[in-house]
Amino acid sequence: MFHAGTDFHREIRQKCSQCSLQELCLPRGLHASDLEQLDTVVSCEGPHHEGDFLLRAGDPFRSLYAVRSGSYKSYTIDQDGREQIWGFHLPGEIMGLDAIHPERHICNVVALDTATACNLPFDQLSAIASRLPGLRSGLFKILSKNLAQQTLRSRDETAEERLAAFLVDLSSRLRERGFSERDLHLSMPRRDIASYLHLTAETISRSLARFQSEGLISVDHREIRLLDLARLTKRARSETLAGATP
Amino acid sequence: MFHAGTDFHREIRQKCSQCSLQELCLPRGLHASDLEQLDTVVSCEGPHHEGDFLLRAGDPFRSLYAVRSGSYKSYTIDQDGREQIWGFHLPGEIMGLDAIHPERHICNVVALDTATACNLPFDQLSAIASRLPGLRSGLFKILSKNLAQQTLRSRDETAEERLAAFLVDLSSRLRERGFSERDLHLSMPRRDIASYLHLTAETISRSLARFQSEGLISVDHREIRLLDLARLTKRARSETLAGATP
DNA sequence: CGTAGACTTGAGAGTCATCAACGTAAGTGG
DNA sequence: CCACTTACGTTGATGACTCTCAAGTCTACG
Numbered sequence: 241m242f243h244a245g246t247d248f249h250r251e252i253r254q255k256c257s258q259c260s261l262q263e264l265c266l267p268r269g270l271h272a273s274d275l276e277q278l279d280t281v282v283s284c285e286g287p288h289h290e291g292d293f294l295l296r297a298g299d300p301f302r303s304l305y306a307v308r309s310g311s312y313k314s315y316t317i318d319q320d321g322r323e324q325i326w327g328f329h330l331p332g333e334i335m336g337l338d339a340i341h342p343e344r345h346i347c348n349v350v351a352l353d354t355a356t357a358c359n360l361p362f363d364q365l366s367a368i369a370s371r372l373p374g375l376r377s378g379l380f381k382i383l384s385k386n387l388a389q390q391t392l393r394s395r396d397e398t399a400e401e402r403l404a405a406f407l408v409d410l411s412s413r414l415r416e417r418g419f420s421e422r423d424l425h426l427s428m429p430r431r432d433i434a435s436y437l438h439l440t441a442e443t444i445s446r447s448l449a450r451f452q453s454e455g456l457i458s459v460d461h462r463e464i465r466l467l468d469l470a471r472l473t474k475r476a477r478s479e480t481l482a483g484a485t486p
Numbered sequence: 487m488f489h490a491g492t493d494f495h496r497e498i499r500q501k502c503s504q505c506s507l508q509e510l511c512l513p514r515g516l517h518a519s520d521l522e523q524l525d526t527v528v529s530c531e532g533p534h535h536e537g538d539f540l541l542r543a544g545d546p547f548r549s550l551y552a553v554r555s556g557s558y559k560s561y562t563i564d565q566d567g568r569e570q571i572w573g574f575h576l577p578g579e580i581m582g583l584d585a586i587h588p589e590r591h592i593c594n595v596v597a598l599d600t601a602t603a604c605n606l607p608f609d610q611l612s613a614i615a616s617r618l619p620g621l622r623s624g625l626f627k628i629l630s631k632n633l634a635q636q637t638l639r640s641r642d643e644t645a646e647e648r649l650a651a652f653l654v655d656l657s658s659r660l661r662e663r664g665f666s667e668r669d670l671h672l673s674m675p676r677r678d679i680a681s682y683l684h685l686t687a688e689t690i691s692r693s694l695a696r697f698q699s700e701g702l703i704s705v706d707h708r709e710i711r712l713l714d715l716a717r718l719t720k721r722a723r724s725e726t727l728a729g730a731t732p
Numbered sequence: 733c734g735t736a737g738a739c740t741t742g743a744g745a746g747t748c749a750t751c752a753a754c755g756t757a758a759g760t761g762g
Numbered sequence: 763c764c765a766c767t768t769a770c771g772t773t774g775a776t777g778a779c780t781c782t783c784a785a786g787t788c789t790a791c792g
Contacts, residue, residue, distance in 0.1 A: 337629075338630055339630070340626050341628075341630035341634060367619075370615075370617070371616070383583075383586075384584055387636060388587060390640065394640030398780095431738085431739095442739090442741085442782085443781080446740085461788095645747080677771095689749080692773080695773085
């Protein structure tokens with residue numbers, strides 16, 4: 241696992257202009273010529289394997305990262321030595337936004353499965369954005385959207401509401417990415433979901449069992465099938481941030 | 487209360503270049519000439535009185551707002567019709583960041599006492615920022631800082647830890663603004679603090695009583711004196727976002 | 733085949749919400 | 763000036779939800 245560090249600095253030029261995730265990670269309406277400007281600064285990190293680090297808490301902030309394939313989790317270690325999960329990141333999503341202000345990364349980011357990410361050097365990105373109003377407002381919107389999501393996540397809900405909201409959210413993000421919205425493969429252990437939702441692994445397990453007994457979902461280890469998305473959504477009771485992607 | 491709506495559109499030009507809150511709400515290191523550019527777009531809203539609205543959920547997003555004097559709270563109404571408080575805002579702090587993405591305001595914002603705010607038209611601000619790298623990175627940092635704060639706020643803590651963290655946070659924000667860090671005047675009712683911390687007013691009341699009986703604070707209605715900031719901070723157990731202001 | 737980690741299930745305990753009663757302060761109108 | 767109202771704040775009793783601890787099952791992997 242440790243020699244994974246060698247992967248860290250392997251950088252391969254990637255082309256945003258040919259990337260299928262364009263629509264997800266970049267603002268809409270950029271011209272071909274705009275994309276070519278991005279091509280000149282973006283590079284690729286990885287491939288990472290499960291457990292490999294993309295970032296460590298304390299690393300100086302130089303770049304944002306966009307998930308290219310696979311998935312990552314971000315977390316900190318609290319003073320009791322336990323992992324606190326901040327988020328799970330799917331292809332097209334931007335990581336490292338919380339590092340802009342302190343100018344160093346707050347979170348560790350590790351791959352949950354085989355995964356790759358795009359390295360977006362922030363100073364250069366910001367400079368290009370100053371010339372491209374669309375990219376500029378896109379960056380602001382991504383930050384604003386993440387802010388509103390975090391705020392929503394901190395809401396006051398029961399264990400079942402939170403878990404239902406988590407499943408519904410995951411389902412809709414997978415759908416946006418062209419995956420099935422019914423059949424979810426959880427790439428993280430129960431303990432990580434629990435940490436993310438401020439619950440325990442036991443509570444996750446019991447709530448999943450209850451959902452299954454009610455016919456809302458079927459559970460086979462980490463394969464979850466959403467049998468009744470409508471009812472599950474009602475159970476989530478959460479005003480999701482309906483609407484457009486960045 | 488209703489004719490306060492007339493105040494809403496009263497706009498008075500304000501000068502950032504002469505504002506004592508410059509250091510708090512703007513990035514450092516802007517030149518005098520930069521500030522003059524801001525002077526041309528910033529206007530003033532208010533004065534508002536307790537309970538007056540600065541913004542209503544659903545309003546189209548056109549501007550960010552900076553608190554100029556007094557304080558505001560932002561909140562939404564959940565499906566049970568109850569207020570959910572998202573934040574309390576002191577002079578120099580920026581409001582409305584969560585509205586950039588959806589292009590409409592998510593929160594209601596009302597004055598907690600007599601208060602005024604600066605109106606910062608976002609398109610113009612963004613355009614000026616594209617020419618001023620310092621202002622540009624300042625905007626990104628404010629967003630990033632708010633993101634990290636929201637993330638921290640969602641942490642998993644007991645009622646007393648949350649309340650202690652709230653008091654310590656308020657104290658340090660007041661100190662930055664030249665107020666006493668020991669003597670706090672709470673401009674909001676217990677119920678609002680409770681909502682903000684995902685607790686109930688009764689729990690706030692009991693926890694304050696316990697802090698007082700332990701000699702950490704003294705409580706006289708809404709006047710709180712922090713008698714032992716060090717011990718209170720330890721009680722908060724939270725990794726505050728130590729460090730620089732935007 | 734054996735071990736380690738993930739997951740499930742059960743029993744008991746603790747924290748905080750809920751419900752209720754009461755005290756207090758501020759504002760209103762007689 | 764004083765009853766009256768209303769909102770806020772405190773305190774107590776009860777109960778629910780979820781955590782903790784514990785035991786046991788299953789899976790993957792060497």
